[in-house]
Amino acid sequence: MYNRIIWNDILKSKLITLTTMIFVAVAAMLVSLAAILVFNLSGSLDTLMKNAKTPHFMQMHSGEIDTVRLESFAKQNSNINTFQVVEFLNIDSAQIILGNNSLANSIQDNGLSVQNEQFDYLLDLSGNIIHVSDGEIYVPISYMRDNTTKIGDLAIISGKEFVVAGFLRDSTMNSSLSSSKRFLISTNDFAEIKDLGSIEYLIEFRLKDYSAIGEFEAAYTSAGLEANGPTLTYTLFKTLNAISDGMMIAVILLVSALVVTIAFMSIRFTLLAKIEDDYREIGVMKAIGIHLSDIKKIYLAKYAAIAATGSILGFIISLMFQGILLENLRLFMGKSENSYFAIVLGIIGILIVFLAIVAYVNGVLKRFKKITVAEAIRFGTSQEKKVVAKRFSLVRNRLYSTNIFLGIKDVFTRKRLYATMLMVLVISTFIIIVPQNLFNTISEKSFIQYMGIGNYDLRIQTNTAEKIKDIVKTIDSDSAISKYVVMTTKTFKVKTSNGSEENIKVELGDHSAFPIAYSVGRAPAAENEISLSSINADELGKEVGDVMKLVIEGREKDLRVSGIYSDVTNGGKTAKALFSDNTTSVMWTIICVEFSDKSLVDSKVLGYSDKFDFAKTSDIDEFVSQTLGSTISSVQKASFAAIVVALIITVIVTLLFMKMLIAKERYSIAIMKALGFTNSDIRTQYASRSVFVLIVGIILGTLLANTLGEVLASALIASFGAATFSFTVNPLTAYFLSPLMMLVAVLFATKLGTSDAGQINISDNIKE
Amino acid sequence: MKKIIIGDHIVKSFGVKDDQRNVLDGVSVEINEGEFVAIMGPSGSGKSTLMFALSGMDSLTNGRVIFEGMDLTEIGEKELSEIRRIKMGFIFQQPTMLKYLNIIDNIVLPSMRNNRKNAPKIAEKARKLMRRVGIGDFEKRDITQVSGGQLQRAGICRALMNNPKIIFGDEPTGALNSKSSEDIMDIFSEINMEGTALMLVTHDAKVAARSDRIMFMHDGKIVSELKLEKFNGKDIEDRINEVTVKMREVGI
């Protein structure tokens, strides 16, 4: 019997059932996808790093190297399993030509390497260790991804010819956020070409016990070993590899949380409306002694059926979609070992969605208990107290037209029901505004200040200290340049709280010329001040106002922390100060330049990179677009998609809501028509309801977007290394165009949803 | 006598092609201004349908309805609504009130459309009518907080708000006990004295006995008519007897 009742009910409300099912399906799809992706990501990542034997500790070093001293350190330290020094031949990117493309514009440090013997292997796309023959070259996977080259292309590196034999996965440098890229060639070719670039050393260790990495790092530093370059650990490699797919998963999780909420809302709202509809019937059933749980069963069964169908549908769709989303992951990291497990996880995900829905429906149905037989049969409505609504009296209304008044009064009278629609509109507003604000924020030029880069036009970076004077002389005499500063980076020792010493890279120079954004405090302004990147501040346990001790040529110097900033450069571990020091050797120098005429930037960049071929000259816009460009464009795409999705949700939910209200309120509509209200009066009343709810929704949604949304977006950006930022809001789009789009969507849906009201026949519906 | 409403060979059928039934089978009626007409007939004879047809609430299968010289079958939804709002009043068998409005708001509802500037005047009029029908104290009550009879009186107030030319009542006293019923009929008589035409559907000889004319319906046709003298509050027993005799004759 239940089957028949449920089936009849579903047939009677096809549109509502279908919409609810679609929301459930989308929610289930997203949850399942997120589960599948998380599992595959962690699986593939583990497989890649296991096969490649990723180093646990890697110190990059340029300059002289004392291999004997390193070897003796390795022998003495009991935690070391294996140790190797890898040569990385830095090649000027302009000297690398792949097929028809030159890498001249690449901001990556591109270089050559041979296959390692013990660990840190470079792998082919099937996950095997590559054995490379003479004349062959293997190219980092990212150059396949952006279509720079393909297998069989001719590659010319500093004049020597190679054939692109394949692509490689590099477990340490795959990510676009890691600034170096290794090309693989044979040992013979490497020996031949060695003099055409500068050698950088990767000093690598695998440990017996990775959990003791902290002690190992301290031991390495205190032994005073080679350290002229970034230090990287296994954990950091893992993070870098996971970040881009991780971001995608984070976005999917966020969207799925919202869609799940919307699915719940639409269930709640159809259910409440249904209960209101069936109020009298429920009362009658109660009166004739049918048990409450039997009545509940009917409702529960219906929603269980909808939820089950929706979940299964969503799961199937997620299986169809997973390929597209896994594509990037599979390319960069390879297939996960047991991808069947991922599907099991997906099933568990949708099972949770299903059970949550059933539990939720069960919770909403608790309301049955409150239905009293007398009320239900006599009035067919519940006697909930309407305190606020009471104050709204038509005889005292002077403010609105009667139709608008009736619309707004209805919203206040049935807050529960409209709260559901409100929630959906709040979420839609949120989904429209947050990605848009995020896009505005990161696409603005000043955003790079949050990443530790000042607002200049051009940077020239060099490791050869002797030639700085030449550069400065040329720049100083260039009349097109309005401002420039010279920043030198040196390594000092810092005393940590437990008395040991660690290396710290400090950028010395005038930091007021091209200011960056400080999350706390300000830039150093006096000789005895220093500012720290947030990662350094965390690791050293320093806050603004604290004093820290630097060791400079054996002498201690006290410096006060003046501020903390976010940084994505140099692995995020930097510091800034302006004291003068002539004793310590310079690691690198950066000259930051601003032109008075911005249109000159392109030609100047070319001119200077030709002139100072020993240095790395880059246009800041290019620098930003290569590091952040793909993120900006994907956020832009996401924000367009978000607008479309939110508007569709708004239209569907409003339409559903209006259709249902009209169906429920045929009696009231018939009364009003009998009393002489026109069809357009009635449509105005319904439009007032939805527009009123919309206005409240837009206000709440915008407030929420600028508070909670900003926090969420900050957290997302923080995963890049930037700490705090506030939204750059474009008032025209955020406070005018977006609400306008919502308004149009809601009015359109209301008009469509209430078009049936004119067809309601008075005599048929007034009999009740 | 000027006719306020003329129904001309009204046909109303329900059902689809093969299974069509004429619920109104060529009914013609004329009602004079200020006249009190009662309609009697067995259940299912088409009384309510006739009322809906005459007030323009329902479309006709055939025939015409002329209200104050206007053909209601030919004018638009807007004009029709306006006529109902300004010129007609309705009282239904069951109280028909909006759930979420209190008593007085329900009463003023049709008068307030596009007229909020006059709200104080309208409210004052509503209160006067409420006192007149004996529900003066229930202004702010919810419709669920008063009795069926009180609700029916509120319905009468609502029908009177716009000073209509004619009031249609579909068994307005059907749900009431005889004391309440008599009170309400006194009010109807008074209204009629003041010049408002009445058309009441009723089963009750006591109600019909107050009218000027009784039409008897059977199977969608008017089968008989009984003319009475204008009721002046006297001789009610005699009138009831006359009606009862006629009812027996027609077979109700």
Ligand SMILES: Nc1ncnc2c1ncn2[C@@H]1O[C@H](COP(=O)(O)OP(=O)(O)OP(=O)(O)O)[C@@H](O)[C@H]1O
């Ligand atoms: N929408 C409809 N569809 C089909 N038949 C209908 C419809 N409305 C009314 N009828 C039929 O038309 C006939 C007349 O109905 P109507 O409501 O006019 O009767 P009535 O004379 O008012 O009866 P009662 O005294 O019981 O109120 C009835 O037989 C009824 O079944």
Ligand SMILES: [Mg+2]
């Ligand atoms: Mg009837």
